[in-house]
Amino acid sequence: MILVVETFSTPTTIIELVGNLKKAGAVLTLEADEKIKFQVPESAAHLIDMLAQHKAQLIGILQARGGRVATFPRCPNCLSFALYRRDNLGNFACETCGLKGIDEVTARRVH
Numbered sequence: 156m157i158l159v160v161e162t163f164s165t166p167t168t169i170i171e172l173v174g175n176l177k178k179a180g181a182v183l184t185l186e187a188d189e190k191i192k193f194q195v196p197e198s199a200a201h202l203i204d205m206l207a208q209h210k211a212q213l214i215g216i217l218q219a220r221g222g223r224v225a226t227f228p229r230c231p232n233c234l235s236f237a238l239y240r241r242d243n244l245g246n247f248a249c250e251t252c253g254l255k256g257i258d259e260v261t262a263r264r265v266h
């Protein structure tokens with residue numbers, strides 16, 4: 156007799172979840188001692204609980220992607236990737252259209 160065990164959450168689901176977070180502008184970073192740093196917009200904060208229940212899988216995904224999941228920041232106004240910020244902290248400014256005060260979540264959200 157063969158038993159087929161269906162797990163509640165397949166790795167595909169976790170990958171989709173991570174993809175959705177990434178599109179929402181989240182930054183997930185794998186830190187020392189297998190700690191995960193979440194920078195997530197409020198609109199997607201409820202997804203963290205789900206991810207936390209599958210930490211081992213999430214760590215695997217992060218390791219496979221170089222320890223970090225995030226989109227490349229771009230200007231919400233002109234969609235340019237030419238953003239800069241001092242010391243890589245705080246809000247971005249756009250070198251193409253001159254827009255200032257672009258926060259991290261806005262810059263990383265997929266438009």
Ligand SMILES: [Zn+2]
Binds near residue numbers: 232234250251253
């Ligand atoms: Zn711009």
